[in-house]
Amino acid sequence: MCDSAHIYYHCYFYYNNIFQSPPTVQTDRRTPQKKKDAVRETGRSSIKTSSLFKHNPEIPEIHRPVVSQLKEKIFTSDSFSDLDLHPHLVATLNKVLNVSTVTSVQKRTIPVLLSGRDAVVQSQTGSGKTLSYAVPVVQSLQGLQQKVSRSDGPLAVVIVPTRELAQQTFQTFQKLLKPFTWIVPGVLMGGEKRKSEKARLRKGINILVSTPGRLVDHIKNTLSIAFSAVRWLILDEADRTLDLGFEKDLTVILNSLNSTGPSRQNVLLSATLTHGVTRLVDVCLQDPVNIHVSGPAPSDLTTTSSAVTSDPSTASQSESFALPESLKQYVVVVPSKIRLVCLAAFILDKCKFSQNNKLIVFFSSCEAVEFLHSLFTSVLSGPSTNQKPQLSFLRLHGNMKQEERSEVFQQFSVSNSGVLLCTDVAARGLDLPQVTWIIQYTPPAAAAEYVHRVGRTARIGGRGSSLLFLTPAETAFITELANHHISLSELKLLDILSSLMMDDTYKGRGKYYSKSSSKALEQETRERATVLQTEFENFVHSDAQSVQNAKKALQSFLRAYTTYPAHLKHIFHIRSLHLGHTAKSFGLRDAPQGLNARWKKYFTEVKLLILQCKKTVVKWAKPHLSTVQQYSGITCPQI
Numbered sequence: 357m358c359d360s361a362h363i364y365y366h367c368y369f370y371y372n373n374i375f376q377s378p379p380t381v382q383t384d385r386r387t388p389q390k391k392k393d394a395v396r397e398t399g400r401s402s403i404k405t406s407s408l409f410k411h412n413p414e415i416p417e418i419h420r421p422v423v424s425q426l427k428e429k430i431f432t433s434d435s436f437s438d439l440d441l442h443p444h445l446v447a448t449l450n451k452v453l454n455v456s457t458v459t460s461v462q463k464r465t466i467p468v469l470l471s472g473r474d475a476v477v478q479s480q481t482g483s484g485k486t487l488s489y490a491v492p493v494v495q496s497l498q499g500l501q502q503k504v505s506r507s508d509g510p511l512a513v514v515i516v517p518t519r520e521l522a523q524q525t526f527q528t529f530q531k532l533l534k535p536f537t538w539i540v541p542g543v544l545m546g547g548e549k550r551k552s553e554k555a556r557l558r559k560g561i562n563i564l565v566s567t568p569g570r571l572v573d574h575i576k577n578t579l580s581i582a583f584s585a586v587r588w589l590i591l592d593e594a595d596r597t598l599d600l601g602f603e604k605d606l607t608v609i610l611n612s613l614n615s616t617g618p619s620r621q622n623v624l625l626s627a628t629l630t631h632g633v634t635r636l637v638d639v640c641l642q643d644p645v646n647i648h649v650s651g652p653a654p655s656d657l658t659t660t661s662s663a664v665t666s667d668p669s670t671a672s673q674s675e676s677f678a679l680p681e682s683l684k685q686y687v688v689v690v691p692s693k694i695r696l697v698c699l700a701a702f703i704l705d706k707c708k709f710s711q712n713n714k715l716i717v718f719f720s721s722c723e724a725v726e727f728l729h730s731l732f733t734s735v736l737s738g739p740s741t742n743q744k745p746q747l748s749f750l751r752l753h754g755n756m757k758q759e760e761r762s763e764v765f766q767q768f769s770v771s772n773s774g775v776l777l778c779t780d781v782a783a784r785g786l787d788l789p790q791v792t793w794i795i796q797y798t799p800p801a802a803a804a805e806y807v808h809r810v811g812r813t814a815r816i817g818g819r820g821s822s823l824l825f826l827t828p829a830e831t832a833f834i835t836e837l838a839n840h841h842i843s844l845s846e847l848k849l850l851d852i853l854s855s856l857m858m859d860d861t862y863k864g865r866g867k868y869y870s871k872s873s874s875k876a877l878e879q880e881t882r883e884r885a886t887v888l889q890t891e892f893e894n895f896v897h898s899d900a901q902s903v904q905n906a907k908k909a910l911q912s913f914l915r916a917y918t919t920y921p922a923h924l925k926h927i928f929h930i931r932s933l934h935l936g937h938t939a940k941s942f943g944l945r946d947a948p949q950g951l952n953a954r955w956k957k958y959f960t961e962v963k964l965l966i967l968q969c970k971k972t973v974v975k976w977a978k979p980h981l982s983t984v985q986q987y988s989g990i991t992c993p994q995i
């Protein structure tokens with residue numbers, strides 16, 4: 357067995373042994389409501405204040421680093437009618453899309469693209485980047501001397517990283533093309549039926565929006581796909597497309613596009629054009645104009661790849677991102693054990709005890725989203741009454757069927773309130789109206805991802821807030837964010853938990869209830885938090901399947917925790933997690949049996965294997981150092 361297969365085998369073996377142990381609880385056949393009532397009763401009668409609030413690590417004092425945030429003005433005083441566009445296009449922008457004043461990024465990008473230049477565009481989230489390329493594409497295609505026909509095939513190709521974003525971008529083109537019915541937009545994305553996509557490709561699509569994987573699939577398997585007429589290539593969220601490991605796919609797409617066709621205009625866009633895209637800029641773009649709305653463009657974006665910073669930690673430190681000025685950013689430091697109730701109290705505060713809030717909560721894995729969705733729906737939703745509708749929880753992640761994903765996306769888009777629990781599949785580009793709060797229950801793996809997640813609110817000048825959850829051991833992430841000009845204010849754990857005082861559903865034993873001193877209030881808050889935690893735990897342990905789901909969610913959380921990049925390992929290291937406490941944040945009463953010992957053994961073995969791998973790689977690489985350097989861009993000391 358080769359070394360990597362060995363490592364995989366070990367991970368698989370240990371994960372499965374630890375988490376797939378036979379459940380000890382009998383299946384519960386009670387109706388959900390009866391189960392819930394029983395759970396609530398047990399919750400109140402078995403209050404153990406000590407279990408939740410004792411033996412937690414100290415919450416350290418947070419010293420906010422001084423940060424000068426980058427600022428970006430969103431709107432200009434110009435209107436679309438000043439941009440020399442077709443009057444029908446201006447009318448469509450005004451009447452169908454409801455936009456008349458151009459944003460800063462549009463003012464700077466549209467004329468550059470109309471003049472025929474390539475461009476690299478960076479501007480903050482929600483600043484209107486989609487129209488900044490979609491308007492010039494439509495303007496140029498409607499004005500072609502030889503009128504566009506379906507048989508021309510794709511004239512513009514737009515690559516985006518996720519299916520929802522593909523759908524959203526396609527819809528923007530559909531709207532813009534209303535007066536130009538002879539230009540046909542189309543979308544290709546994973547999860548859809550290939551056969552019907554092939555049929556649409558055969559009929560002819562002029563503006564093709566696609567996720568990278570699905571486009572490669574068609575390049576390889578669909579004879580009718582021809583790129584001989586492509587004049588535009590747009591890579592939206594370009595950095596993410598590379599992150600997701602789509603680099604190979606992108607190479608296939610570029611090779612296919614480069615082999616035929618007239619000269620092409622190329623555009624790369626994102627709110628966070630990190631140093632990783634430098635090579636892509638070199639390969640894809642010709643003498644591009646750098647449009648960096650919040651300030652001067654990073655000097656090395658258009659340099660050759662040899663100038664790429666070789667140390668990823670230095671590279672990531674120097675990248676600074678602008679965030680919407682109207683966005684209020686908060687952090688709460690919560691010991692692992694209390695995280696679940698803290699999140700629940702926050703959701704109840706925003707959605708049950710106040711109105712018109714629409715929340716997005718980010719998690720690191722599909723399993724965690726699934727599990728917490730069912731836990732919150734069962735324990736927190738509450739009945740719908742005449743005065744109040746039921747608290748609604750939706751979920752979105754990559755393991756869902758495409759129809760369900762589209763349905764959820766649509767449902768959350770049109771709703772005025774509710775909670776969407778999701779993975780990073782919803783972090784990029786999605787324009788979901790009226791989202792008021794972004795909560796990051798698991799911290800992102802990079803500052804750029806933080807920027808995109810919080811960018812789902814406070815769009816196009818609107819208000820919005822975000823809350824980042826950190827454990828006491830993770831507070832150095834605040835400094836990491838400050839290095840990227842991101843500044844957070846602190847919310848106190850007890851203040852969040854105190855929202856539980858607004859509803860007697862989680863009332864404690866009443867010992868402190870009638871007293872008004874702040875100490876008594878604090879104690880009652882803790883009791884209520886404990887009642888809620890006990891409800892969660894009772895629900896999880898009332899059913900073998902729920903226990904299994906909670907274990908799976910914990911397992912996937914731990915797996916994701918091991919994948920933080922090397923330069924963040926001093927903040928997010930699996931060794932600093934207390935497994936028993938972490939288990940509690942998934943409603944489990946204890947860490948799954950034997951976890952500690954097996955986890956330690958697992959780490960020792962994996963460490964040994966990695967050492968072995970390193971030795972083998974070094975042995976192999978030594979005679980080939982110059983070749984390795986040439987192809988990987990990695991310098992000798994790193995190897």
Ligand SMILES: Nc1ncnc2c1ncn2[C@@H]1O[C@H](COP(=O)(O)OP(=O)(O)OP(=O)(O)O)[C@@H](O)[C@H]1O
Binds near residue numbers: 453481484487
């Ligand atoms: N000139 C404008 N006036 C008013 N609203 C606009 C204008 N341009 C775009 N919008 C609206 O602003 C919202 C955000 O636009 P868009 O999704 O293009 O932002 P973005 O910069 O691509 O964000 P992200 O970086 O998150 O992908 C959309 O609802 C869009 O319709």
